[in-house]
Amino acid sequence: MKVQGFSHVTINVKDLVRSLRFYVDVLGMKLVHRGRKDAYLEWGSAWICLQERPDMAEQRPQIGVDHVAFFIDEQDFVEAVKQLKANDVTIVWEPIRRGRGLSVNFLDSDGTQLELHTSTLAERMKVWK
Template sequence: MNVQGFSHVTINVKNLARSLRFYVDILNMKLVHRGRKDAYLEWGSAWICLQERPDMEDQCPQIGVDHVAFFIDEQHFWEAVQHLKANHVPIVREPTQRGRGLSVNFLDPDGTQLELHTSTLAERMKVWK
């Protein structure tokens, strides 16, 4: 098996239209395709699928993905944090130094935790060696 790298994340959402307003209008992701119950978006080299699943509302949120992290250059980090705050996006972990990078965690409209992070895995490992 010759895995080349990260491909995408699928996020289950309760209301596709509401989630698209957040991901496109606030996070500035590019809408590539919208179906009846799903949408595909790009953000730099990362892409995600939003899948409308209102029937999943009663499932335990601790099972499954804890959060999804996206890389951002450090030069754009503080501007992104201010953008999130200006749009009243819930911040669940204020900006902090994690390893050799800066990190901020926030929630989408369904409570899925997202993170913006400025370092690579190699940079993080240098801290733990």
Template sequence: MNVQGFSHVTINVSDLNHSLSFYLDVLKMRLVHRGRKDAYLEWGSAWICLQERPEKAKQREQLGVDHVAFYIDEKDFDKAVKQLQENNVEIVRGPIKRGLGWSVNFLDLDGTQLELHTSTLAERMKVWQ
């Protein structure tokens, strides 16, 4: 599996407006896209997605990081998916085309959701705007 680096983190938050003030004003991230229930922010070459999930607030352990995504070149994607399948890794979504790239979400042995993703934030924004 030829993973080339970190792609993004998606974080569940109970109140998007409240969280945005922290990420924008305190951490000085740059807002790239604001949706009804999500926001995409950039911080150097890293990017994150905040997704409003108030129903998770009752289950405190569900706030915070939703999944961790790693960038992988599209030419290596199918081979990586096959490797996951051959090792009986639990795939929870995909492989699917998301925006201009491909994604597959899967669980590690402790149930942490990970993703292999083939596109950049700029490519994702082309389909969101």
């Protein structure tokens, strides 16, 4: 297999309209397509699919994806954190330096944990070796 990189993430949400307000209005993602029960968004080179699945709300698994992290330039990090706080976004981990990068973890409108991180895998491995 010759995988070339990460493609996208699909996030199940309870209410598509409410989630779009968070992802577009608060985080600033670009809405590319809106269907009846799904929406496709771009955020830099990443793309995200939001899939309305209210039936899954009570079935949150304990095992599976812990969080989804997005790369952000360090020069934009402080302003991004200010924007999260100005919009009363729940911060799970306050901004900290992890390895050689800065991280902040926060929750979307359904409690899915997201992260903004400023370093690459190669930079992190220099610290862990």
